[in-house]
């Protein structure tokens with residue numbers, strides 16, 4: 001019989017290994033076919049302005065990029081925080097689809113809560129799946145998620161499990177979602193009190209970054225996403241770090257050109273990393289893009305999500321920078337530059353949740369190390385900074401140095 005799938009290997013049983021003293025029979029006949037294939041992943045990440053202006057072809061173009069001559073069905077889920085800040089947006093989306101009626105059809109536009117609340121909300125995924133069922137959203141329809149990183153994560157997760165994967169178009173509306181979370185391949189929700197306990201690795205169909213959304217963000221959300229820019233600069237690109245330092249004043253004044261460069265370069269570095277690291281779905285134990293995140297994820301929860309993801313990451317990076325100095329891995333002056341840049345961008349490098357204790361009397365934040373390892377599996381692997389622009393992986397953390405680093409952060413934040 002001809003084998004349909006490519007036959008990669010036939011693994012013969014190891015007869016000698018099978019034979020043990022007193023057991024002289026042959027091993028049972030076994031044949032193993034090794035299935036092997038790769039699938040190319042390709043999705044456009046578009047940077048644009050005024051996405052829902054009818055004269056902007058970006059959305060209609062990406063929706064029809066695989067099948068030109070048909071009307072593409074869209075189920076739009078809109079972050080209610082965005083809807084509040086831009087009360088005309090829902091009408092603009094409907095008018096846009098109407099204008100491009102030869103190529104697009106709006107099945108529904110639903111509002112959903114924005115922010116971490118939606119990732120914590122029991123029943124949020126089921127509610128979306130129910131709507132997908134009612135609207136008969138199929139694998140050739142599009143789920144268009146418009147919102148911050150939390151809403152994109154949650155809607156992306158629901159889209160990823162419905163019919164084993166629907167096409168997802170992300171329209172990120174925060175700095176963090178445009179420069180980091182929205183351009184990646186991860187989706188998820190929090191469950192049983194654990195951040196991102198459920199989720200999928202599922203690349204989006206397209207990402208449409210509209211700079212106009214940034215204008216309507218609250219001050220703290222414009223700042224929070226800059227933490228991810230500092231992060232990726234620290235592990236990948238010293239030149240970009242220098243640029244962030246030189247442009248910190250322009251960034252805190254939200255000057256348009258500076259903001260655009262900060263977002264684009266950060267997104268580009270994330271895309272490059274995911275595309276070239278050889279481990280886009282994090283099968284290994286390392287997560288280099290998550291510098292400063294082991295404590296950040298824990299602090300988000302400990303603070304009852306009072307801390308935004310980016311705010312917690314800023315604290316986490318400062319903590320790990322000081323730790324690296326104490327561990328003799330990073331020059332003290334470089335550690336100082338990292339903290340100073342974060343402060344100049346407007347971050348507060350301390351939060352009372354750093355002092356919360358767990359039931360065993362230890363600092364609760366330190367449990368973040370175990371949870372980080374548990375999430376990834378394998379050996380504990382934490383990315384630290386050996387020099388600005390150069391991340392390194394370590395497999396153990398010295399508790400004494402970490403406590404000293406925490407003390408140092410507390411003293412630094414104390415009003416002088």
Ligand SMILES: NC(=O)c1ccc[n+]([C@@H]2O[C@H](COP(=O)([O-])OP(=O)(O)OC[C@H]3O[C@@H](n4cnc5c(N)ncnc54)[C@H](O)[C@@H]3O)[C@@H](O)[C@H]2O)c1
Pocket residue numbers: 079080081082085113114115116119147148149150151153173174175176177180181182184185186187188213214216217218221224225308309310
């Ligand atoms: N999937 C990934 O790879 C990845 C990576 C990093 C972070 N994340 C996740 O992203 C989430 C954080 O995302 P975030 O920082 O974008 O914040 P967010 O999604 O929590 O949004 C913050 C607030 O801003 C509002 N908002 C969003 N866009 C707005 C706009 N244009 N104008 C006014 N208000 C607006 C939201 O309604 C919300 O209240 C976390 O859950 C984090 O875990 C995911």
Ligand SMILES: [Zn+2]
Pocket residue numbers: 180228293309313
């Ligand atoms: Zn992050």
